[in-house]
Amino acid sequence: SPDASADKQKHDYQSDVARLRKIVINSLYSHKDVFLRELVSNANDALEKLRLTALTEKEVLGGAENLNITIKAVKEEDGPGRIIITDTGIGMTPEELTKNLGTLAKSGTTEFLQKAETSADTAGAGNLIGAFGLGFYSSFLVADHVYVSSVAAKSLKNPEPTQYVFSSSADESSFEVYPDPRGNTLGRGTEITLVLKDDALEYLETLRLTDLINKHSSFSSSFPIYLFTQRLETVPVEEAEVVETLAAKPESDDEDEVVIEEAAEEKEKTAETKTVMIDEWVQMNAQAPIWTRDPKTVTDEEYEAFYSATWKDYEKPLAWHHFTGDSGSGVSFRAIIYIPSRLDESYWREGLEGSNKDLRLMVKRTFITNSLGEDSLPKWASWVKVVIDADDLPLNVSRETLQSNKFLKQLRSIIVRRLLQTLARIQDEDKDKFEELSKVYANVFRLGAVEDVKSRDKLATLVRFPTTQRNNTSLDEYLENKKQGQKQIFYLADMGKSESDLAKSVFVEKLHARGYEVLLLGQPLDEVFVQNLKKWKKVPFQDVAKAGLKFGDEELDPKEEKEQQKQLTEEYKPLMDWLRKESNEIVRDVVISNRLVTSSCAIVADAHGYTANIEKMMSANNNPNKGLMHEFAKKQKILEINPRSPLIEGLLKRVKQLPDEDEERDLDAEDELKEVTSVLIDGALVRSGFGVNDSNEFFTRVDRILRRSLGVSETAPTDTTVKPAPPVDPKLPTEEEPEEDPMMQFMQPKQEQAHWEVEEIDEEGNPVNPTHHDEL
Numbered sequence: 195s196p197d198a199s200a201d202k203q204k205h206d207y208q209s210d211v212a213r214l215r216k217i218v219i220n221s222l223y224s225h226k227d228v229f230l231r232e233l234v235s236n237a238n239d240a241l242e243k244l245r246l247t248a249l250t251e252k253e254v255l256g257g258a259e260n261l262n263i264t265i266k267a268v269k270e271e272d273g274p275g276r277i278i279i280t281d282t283g284i285g286m287t288p289e290e291l292t293k294n295l296g297t298l299a300k301s302g303t304t305e306f307l308q309k310a311e312t313s314a315d316t317a318g319a320g321n322l323i324g325a326f327g328l329g330f331y332s333s334f335l336v337a338d339h340v341y342v343s344s345v346a347a348k349s350l351k352n353p354e355p356t357q358y359v360f361s362s363s364a365d366e367s368s369f370e371v372y373p374d375p376r377g378n379t380l381g382r383g384t385e386i387t388l389v390l391k392d393d394a395l396e397y398l399e400t401l402r403l404t405d406l407i408n409k410h411s412s413f414s415s416s417f418p419i420y421l422f423t424q425r426l427e428t429v430p431v432e433e434a435e436v437v438e439t440l441a442a443k444p445e446s447d448d449e450d451e452v453v454i455e456e457a458a459e460e461k462e463k464t465a466e467t468k469t470v471m472i473d474e475w476v477q478m479n480a481q482a483p484i485w486t487r488d489p490k491t492v493t494d495e496e497y498e499a500f501y502s503a504t505w506k507d508y509e510k511p512l513a514w515h516h517f518t519g520d521s522g523s524g525v526s527f528r529a530i531i532y533i534p535s536r537l538d539e540s541y542w543r544e545g546l547e548g549s550n551k552d553l554r555l556m557v558k559r560t561f562i563t564n565s566l567g568e569d570s571l572p573k574w575a576s577w578v579k580v581v582i583d584a585d586d587l588p589l590n591v592s593r594e595t596l597q598s599n600k601f602l603k604q605l606r607s608i609i610v611r612r613l614l615q616t617l618a619r620i621q622d623e624d625k626d627k628f629e630e631l632s633k634v635y636a637n638v639f640r641l642g643a644v645e646d647v648k649s650r651d652k653l654a655t656l657v658r659f660p661t662t663q664r665n666n667t668s669l670d671e672y673l674e675n676k677k678q679g680q681k682q683i684f685y686l687a688d689m690g691k692s693e694s695d696l697a698k699s700v701f702v703e704k705l706h707a708r709g710y711e712v713l714l715l716g717q718p719l720d721e722v723f724v725q726n727l728k729k730w731k732k733v734p735f736q737d738v739a740k741a742g743l744k745f746g747d748e749e750l751d752p753k754e755e756k757e758q759q760k761q762l763t764e765e766y767k768p769l770m771d772w773l774r775k776e777s778n779e780i781v782r783d784v785v786i787s788n789r790l791v792t793s794s795c796a797i798v799a800d801a802h803g804y805t806a807n808i809e810k811m812m813s814a815n816n817n818p819n820k821g822l823m824h825e826f827a828k829k830q831k832i833l834e835i836n837p838r839s840p841l842i843e844g845l846l847k848r849v850k851q852l853p854d855e856d857e858e859r860d861l862d863a864e865d866e867l868k869e870v871t872s873v874l875i876d877g878a879l880v881r882s883g884f885g886v887n888d889s890n891e892f893f894t895r896v897d898r899i900l901r902r903s904l905g906v907s908e909t910a911p912t913d914t915t916v917k918p919a920p921p922v923d924p925k926l927p928t929e930e931e932p933e934e935d936p937m938m939q940f941m942q943p944k945q946e947q948a949h950w951e952v953e954e955i956d957e958e959g960n961p962v963n964p965t966h967h968d969e970l
């Protein structure tokens with residue numbers, strides 16, 4: 195045992211580690227299995243690190259010959275069983291043991307811990323494992339005590355590394371680090387010994403272990419993973435001794451099997467046999483890596499297992515695409531791209547810089563890099579998980595020379611193109627899956643169409659909108675449904691508004707009533723999306739809240755309708771002139787509306803002005819762009835009136851009744867009319883989603899008009915006297931006084947209620963208050 199040593203150094207766990215360990219031990223009991231895949235995955239990382247370092251620093255390969263991972267279960271007669279997982283990877287110095295295993299350096303750790311601590315159900319906590327990865331600490335799911343022996347790889351700086359032990363039990367808040375009393379037994383790498391808990395002894399069974407490794411870990415590594423197995427075999431007496439000495443580590447793994455085969459042949463010749471226990475290291479991942487196989491021979495389960503082992507996402511991927519290709523610069527490659535079933539929580543928080551870390555570029559099965567450097571994927575696609583294996587790049591290329599390689603430069607576009615193809619295929623072939631996909635990636639597609647000009651059209655095809663007529667409508671579907679003569683794609687955008695609110699807007703009234711379809715855009719990226727796209731299949735987008743709206747069938751109108759329009763304009767001229775004068779501060783012009791049906795009027799943004807939506811965004815958060823242009827854009831509004839509205843007709847009548855210039859004026863009546871007009875205009879602002887300048891003053895005017903219509907004196911003051919507050923009293927409430935919980939009133943039966951039920955009876959025996967009772 196690596197336990198006894200003189201100079202043990204005791205360390206306290208960093209507080210986050212202590213918290214994480216507690217969560218692991220207390221609430222993830224039903225997810226015990228994860229320990230193995232986490233440890234194998236760490237071992238693989240250590241081996242990959244070693245191989246990469248060896249490209250520039252040959253020394254690190256000294257110490258141990260092979261690169262592999264071994265797993266061994268040790269049953270003990272009396273005493274707990276142990277599982278030993280060893281790798282010949284990069285190893286750790288005593289400082290690294292302390293730092294890597296005693297602290298958590300991951301971003302989002304504190305958040306994760308909070309969530310895990312508050313999610314009482316273990317299933318919830320289980321889902322969090324996927325999002326976070328428990329790594330090394332999952333050991334404590336199955337172990338009472340864990341020893342990590344490790345010896346760092348040789349280097350120029352550290353030519354004679356020493357083997358150290360990290361030792362910790364599940365219930366201590368500290369750990370120890372000390373030189374391994376057994377000396378340097380590993381040569382290079384790390385050996386993790388799990389002293390199993392009583393309820394985890396199942397993992398000692400070879401079958402159970404084999405099953406676990408096959409399910410979760412056989413894909414985690416391109417390095418061989420060996421499991422120690424024992425089986426009984428009948429062998430010739432003389433050979434028995436030979437075979438028994440084969441229990442060595444798989445340092446020369448091939449030889450083991452050869453000798454065993456020879457032993458089996460011998461058996462037939464000799465009559466004298468005996469049964470012996472044969473120890474054997476069996477490779478668990480002897481199959482070729484799945485990306486190198488023919489897609490027809492790979493099952494869905496294998497694709498899924500590979501995905502979760504490689505990217506530690508334990509939720510199944512939504513889709514994948516397995517392909518071979520030729521870069522055009524002469525490099526052929528094989529690749530699988532995966533679409534995860536969710537976006538990382540940090541995706542929208544990280545801004546456009548967030549680069550892809552989930553790419554695994556291999557050359558002839560050797561991991562080279564997970565970063566494309568300057569040529570990294572565009573933000574919209576940065577979530578995609580890719581393994582790509584190039585056949586004919588020189589194997590010992592350093593990462594620096596790779597950066598200048600043509601192939602690497604082409605990777606970005608290869609991946610993006612294949613990803614788009616996969617998305618399009620799902621859209622065309624699998625409606626349900628596409629719906630799932632849309633739930634997660636709808637805004638990603640919008641973002642991509644804005645960010646990635648080259649992929650714009652393909653991404654825009656994937657976006658779905660609700661409309662005044664249906665849900666989930668693509669731009670192509672919209673165009674299929676356009677009416678004769680329609681030359682615009684109508685949309686209404688108001689961020690954060692629900693579809694049903696948008697559908698009720700004054701701006702869609704007439705379009706909807708006439709049977710035109712309007713896209714209802716409530717998503718944050720919608721408006722930017724259409725503004726960047728400008729057109730779809732040569733048809734321009736038209737904001738229905740802006741000037742410029744055309745149904746497109748105007749030319750089809752019979753002569754008399756045009757005549758009617760002309761007449762209306764003439765008839766309403768006095769009102770329009772009046773309104774122009776009265777709304778001069780707010781709008782640029784007044785016109786007869788072609789978009790209103792029931793509403794009396796609306797305010798519409800000019801083609802160059804802000805819509806209510808944009809104006810709100812501009813006014814929020816001290817926008818630095820405020821200034822002259824801002825003021826200008828704000829004023830670019832148009833008041834539209836609906837001549838068929840009785841209110842507008844009534845107003846016209848009153849305006850016409852105003853005395854001519856040479857006649858005597860009734861100033862009171864004129865003021866009244868001005869006030870009504872101003873409320874109408876401000877009301878139109880509000881109805882159209884804009885704000886009024888001074889809402890307090892607006893409501894004072896509304897008040898006055900209300901008083902008038904009720905016949906109340908406009909000048910009668912409201913009694914504004916109030917009861918003054920009692921004198922100052924700095925005394926704080928004492929703790930003994932129980933504070934009344936407002937919720938309690940709903941929990942306890944009220945006293946008064948009880949009284950109400952009691953009959954009061956007078957001297958004659960008649961109820962005092964007979965109205966409370968049914969009189970029979």
Ligand SMILES: Nc1ncnc2c1ncn2[C@@H]1O[C@H](COP(=O)(O)OP(=O)(O)OP(=O)(O)O)[C@@H](O)[C@H]1O
Pocket residue numbers: 232236237240281283284285286294295326327328329330331384506
């Ligand atoms: N077998 C090992 N060989 C060398 N270093 C290791 C080994 N296992 C763990 N480590 C070191 O300890 C660190 C912490 O391991 P841990 O499993 O807790 O987290 P991680 O592997 O970084 O993250 P995660 O497991 O969530 O992906 C690793 O980053 C690595 O530096």
